[in-house]
Amino acid sequence: MIQNYIKQSYIKTFVHFLALMPAAWLIWQGWLLYDFQDNMLTANPIKFIHHYTGDWTIRFILLGLAITPLRKIFGWNKLVKFRRMIGLYAFFYVILHFLNYVVLDYYFDWATIYKEIIKRPAITFGMVGILFLLPLAVTSTKGWIKRLGRNWVKLHRLIYLVGILAITHNMMMVKADLFQPLIHGAILALLLGYRLYRLPIWKQKRSQIPLSPPPA
Ligand code: HEM
Numbered sequence: 001m002i003q004n005y006i007k008q009s010y011i012k013t014f015v016h017f018l019a020l021m022p023a024a025w026l027i028w029q030g031w032l033l034y035d036f037q038d039n040m041l042t043a044n045p046i047k048f049i050h051h052y053t054g055d056w057t058i059r060f061i062l063l064g065l066a067i068t069p070l071r072k073i074f075g076w077n078k079l080v081k082f083r084r085m086i087g088l089y090a091f092f093y094v095i096l097h098f099l100n101y102v103v104l105d106y107y108f109d110w111a112t113i114y115k116e117i118i119k120r121p122a123i124t125f126g127m128v129g130i131l132f133l134l135p136l137a138v139t140s141t142k143g144w145i146k147r148l149g150r151n152w153v154k155l156h157r158l159i160y161l162v163g164i165l166a167i168t169h170n171m172m173m174v175k176a177d178l179f180q181p182l183i184h185g186a187i188l189a190l191l192l193g194y195r196l197y198r199l200p201i202w203k204q205k206r207s208q209i210p211l212s213p214p215p216a
Helices: 002-034 045-074 077-105 110-119 121-138 142-148 150-156 158-173 179-197 200-208
Strands: none
Touching: 002 045, 002 077, 045 077, 045 158, 045 179, 077 121, 110 121, 121 150, 121 158, 142 150, 150 158, 158 179
């Protein structure tokens, strides 16, 4: 029992370590830039950070959404222990993405930021995505899970909408190469399609289809 607990906390620490690697890499590159050393933040570091943090947000959203299908198809039930953590990392990276926009890109120019959110549909989609992620992050604690009961599951279905908003924002923001957003979109379609396929109404319909033709 205790051994299992220790093993689990080692695995959790390792997952935290992996999930923090992209942020650590970004801080390291930021330090190199600040120190006038060669770095990989390109000639436009703000744009680079936008793409980097945005991409990692989408990766964590997709990873979180992949857990249920992986459990159901392969029986990897232990993965559920990491779902909350993965969801919170999606939130962490989107906050970095938003801070980059507010602090480095617009220097807290709230009037312009407000106008952009209202006038640019791509930014509106991103903003709604963040606003929907917020209650999911806040209610991810054990206390909230208990307090909300079955409503917790219903509330957390918002993540499907967040996924769609995130991919739409990504597609609208990309200027040239649509390859990566299309791959992200295809993965999201698969993950949401799997959930649709497993809806009780389809299960009923499938069970009504006879396996072999009735005898003549
Ligand atoms: C769930 C929320 C969000 C996700 C998943 C997300 C994801 C992304 C991704 C993947 C990109 C890169 C697009 C590319 O490949 O060119 C991007 C770009 C961008 N995002 Fe977001 N984003 C979100 C919310 C926001 C919000 C709330 C804002 C600002 C209020 C924002 C501002 C931007 C901007 C300005 C760019 C373009 C950077 C450039 O090309 O110069 N995003 N976002």
